Amino acid sequence: MAVYILKRVGLALITLWILSMIIFWVGQQLPGDPGRTILGNLATPAGVAALDHKLGVDRSIVTQYRDWVTNLAHGDMGTSYSYQAPIRPFITTALVNSLKLALVAFLICVPLAIASGVIAALKSGQWIDRSISVFGLSLLGLPEFVSGVFLIMIFGIWLNVLPVGATPPAGAGPLTQVYHLILPAIAIACVLFGYIMRMARAGTIEALNSDYTRTAVLKGLPTRTVVWRHVLRNALLPTITVVATQIGYLIGGLLVVEYLFHYNGIGSLTFKAAQAKDFPLLEATVLTIGVVYLVATLIADITYTLLNPRLRIGGDR
Amino acid sequence: MTAVVDDAPGSGSVDSGAAQVRREQWRELRKSKTFLVGATILVFWIVCAVIGYRVVPHTPFEQDLLHTNASPSTQHWFGTDQIGRDVFARVITGVRVVLVVAFLATVLGTVLGTVLGLITGYMRGWVDETISRFVDALLALPLVITAVVVIAALGPSNVTVTVCIGVIFAPLIARTVRTAVIQERELDYVTAARLRNERGPYIMLFELLPNVLSPVMVEFTVRLGYAVFTVATLSFLGFGIPPPTPDWGDDIADNISVVTAGYWWEVLFAAGAIASLVIAVNLVADAIEKVTDE
Numbered sequence: 185m186a187v188y189i190l191k192r193v194g195l196a197l198i199t200l201w202i203l204s205m206i207i208f209w210v211g212q213q214l215p216g217d218p219g220r221t222i223l224g225n226l227a228t229p230a231g232v233a234a235l236d237h238k239l240g241v242d243r244s245i246v247t248q249y250r251d252w253v254t255n256l257a258h259g260d261m262g263t264s265y266s267y268q269a270p271i272r273p274f275i276t277t278a279l280v281n282s283l284k285l286a287l288v289a290f291l292i293c294v295p296l297a298i299a300s301g302v303i304a305a306l307k308s309g310q311w312i313d314r315s316i317s318v319f320g321l322s323l324l325g326l327p328e329f330v331s332g333v334f335l336i337m338i339f340g341i342w343l344n345v346l347p348v349g350a351t352p353p354a355g356a357g358p359l360t361q362v363y364h365l366i367l368p369a370i371a372i373a374c375v376l377f378g379y380i381m382r383m384a385r386a387g388t389i390e391a392l393n394s395d396y397t398r399t400a401v402l403k404g405l406p407t408r409t410v411v412w413r414h415v416l417r418n419a420l421l422p423t424i425t426v427v428a429t430q431i432g433y434l435i436g437g438l439l440v441v442e443y444l445f446h447y448n449g450i451g452s453l454t455f456k457a458a459q460a461k462d463f464p465l466l467e468a469t470v471l472t473i474g475v476v477y478l479v480a481t482l483i484a485d486i487t488y489t490l491l492n493p494r495l496r497i498g499g500d501r
Numbered sequence: 502m503t504a505v506v507d508d509a510p511g512s513g514s515v516d517s518g519a520a521q522v523r524r525e526q527w528r529e530l531r532k533s534k535t536f537l538v539g540a541t542i543l544v545f546w547i548v549c550a551v552i553g554y555r556v557v558p559h560t561p562f563e564q565d566l567l568h569t570n571a572s573p574s575t576q577h578w579f580g581t582d583q584i585g586r587d588v589f590a591r592v593i594t595g596v597r598v599v600l601v602v603a604f605l606a607t608v609l610g611t612v613l614g615t616v617l618g619l620i621t622g623y624m625r626g627w628v629d630e631t632i633s634r635f636v637d638a639l640l641a642l643p644l645v646i647t648a649v650v651v652i653a654a655l656g657p658s659n660v661t662v663t664v665c666i667g668v669i670f671a672p673l674i675a676r677t678v679r680t681a682v683i684q685e686r687e688l689d690y691v692t693a694a695r696l697r698n699e700r701g702p703y704i705m706l707f708e709l710l711p712n713v714l715s716p717v718m719v720e721f722t723v724r725l726g727y728a729v730f731t732v733a734t735l736s737f738l739g740f741g742i743p744p745p746t747p748d749w750g751d752d753i754a755d756n757i758s759v760v761t762a763g764y765w766w767e768v769l770f771a772a773g774a775i776a777s778l779v780i781a782v783n784l785v786a787d788a789i790e791k792v793t794d795e
Contacts, residue, residue, distance in 0.1 A: 195634075195637075198634060199634060199637045199638045200638075200641075202634055202635060202637075202638035203638040203641050203642070206638060206639070207650075210651065210654055321784065322783070325727075325729075325730060325780055325783040326776055326779060327730045327734045327737070327750075327775065327779070329733075329737045329750070329753065330733070330772045330775050330776055333757065333760075333768055333769075333772045334776075336760065337760060337769065341760065341761060341763075341765070348761070433643060435643050435646070436643025436644060437643075439645055439646060439738075440645065440738065443738065454646060454649065455738065458649045458650060458652075458740075459739075461653060466653070470642065470646060470650060473643070473646060474638075474641045474642055477641045478641050
């Protein structure tokens with residue numbers, strides 16, 4: 185078991201290392217000279233060259249990469265070109281904000297999605313199953329900004345019951361914060377709902393058709409006991425893993441939703457950095473997203489293995 | 502495709518069986534309600550993409566500056582936008598860019614992914630390991646984030662968006678193909694081919710590929726839906742197709758600020774159009790997946 189976990193962690197570290205190289209290399213491909221970006225069009229070439237030298241961007245890419253990684257290891261994410269300030273505080277604030285949004289989205293989405301999936305499976309083939317399935321499938325394909333636009337129109341403008349901006353007034357309490365996050369959270373939750381619902385449905389149907397369920401029914405156990413004890417326990421295990429692996433999609437959705445609802449999170453920070461061609465900031469945000477994803481998948485993988493002894497012995501993973 | 506394979510010695514009987522299965526699946530598909538609804542909407546949008554520019558009553562670029570922000574009327578069915586352009590014309594013609602870019606990106610991704618999947622699945626060993634690590638690294642980032650970073654580096658254009666989405670799809674599709682190939686390569690017909698001294702590339706293309714086409718086709722339709730999703734999202738973020746080409750995502754981003762003033766038609770119809778297109782593609786993909794599963 186310990187060997188398996190160590191192997192997973194090792195693989196995640198290798199993946200992270202490759203990812204950092206890819207990100208750094210792409211960052212270097214951004215057009216425009218950093219010195220020129222900071223100083224503007226009116227600066228003299230000598231001034232630009234001097235600043236480039238001070239920033240160290242005139243050195244070889246290998247040296248720059250080594251320095252970048254060394255600094256990262258010491259917790260120094262560098263200095264943003266567009267804000268002219270250390271990057272770390274920006275990342276911390278944005279990450280905390282995004283986590284709040286993601287948490288509200290999960291709390292809205294996961295229980296609803298699992299319940300719908302299980303109900304659809306129990307009523308498999310009936311009209312309620314078909315409507316839930318088609319509804320989930322439709323949500324699955326809807327880009328977050330489209331569902332966001334619909335939500336803004338319905339709840340923000342026509343019914344006028346929820347705020348259309350995600351950022352609460354300064355000094356707002358936790359309840360007001362959550363109130364402002366409801367619309368963007370639903371927009372994010374829509375796509376997730378589709379995935380999780382389908383997984384829960386598929387898992388439940390598989391468990392319903394299994395030998396152990398048949399045995400339980402033949403033993404004469406009441407339906408309720410069979411469903412709770414035998415079906416759901418086995419059906420929800422894969423669903424939980426899917427919830428964790430969906431964190432990648434969730435972060436992708438964050439970028440769009442945070443932009444649409446004017447929310448200062450890791451997604452909108454990435455977007456601003458890309459627009460401003462601020463590559464130290466862009467590298468930092470993208471790497472942060474990568475780390476969050478890898479950690480989440482790692483935890484999901486290990487939890488799943490711990491809960492499911494059948495998978496502990498290697499396999500093709 | 503089948504004709505080529507039928508000529509290959511030893512695999513003839515297997516493949517005519519596969520052709521039979523495919524005909525059977527097609528018959529099954531035509532009976533599926535999900536497929537019919539999805540396909541009807543999809544065909545509608547394809548027709549719009551082809552002849553849209555010729556049938557709309559106003560051109561999507563014409564600015565009626567005396568009637569800006571006009572609400573829907575007999576003159577302008579879906580109203581006009583902030584600079585007096587006909588929203589109906591822009592919605593109908595806006596599908597062309599999305600559909601063409603999404604389709605080409607998916608084709609590119611499927612071809613690259615299938616090649617990659619065949620190689621990694623058939624070769625195994627260090628080639629497989631190395632490529633898999635790179636794929637893992639790329640998949641650690643959500644598609645939209647990767648696309649935004651790459652497009653920020655290269656500048657937005659139809660070609661950049663297409664290539665970018667295609668290249669990111671490749672590893673995803675490669676994974677599915679690789680799994681299918683790993684199952685197939687242990688079968689007798691591959692061993693037989695190897696004993697006949699057929700070379701690696703020949704085995705991959707003419708023995709393995711025809712037998713993994715089903716998962717490839719499912720992947721293609723599923724990815725197509727996701728490509729539409731991504732293209733629309735990128736253009737909404739301003740990283741897509743440069744204006745003034747009519748484009749749903751871009752039009753929504755331009756007009757979302759005036760929705761609070763009550764000009765809902767400038768956004769609602771484009772949003773509805775995107776929704777109907779992605780849902781249609783997903784319905785078709787879902788139906789195909791179900792049929793090939795059975």
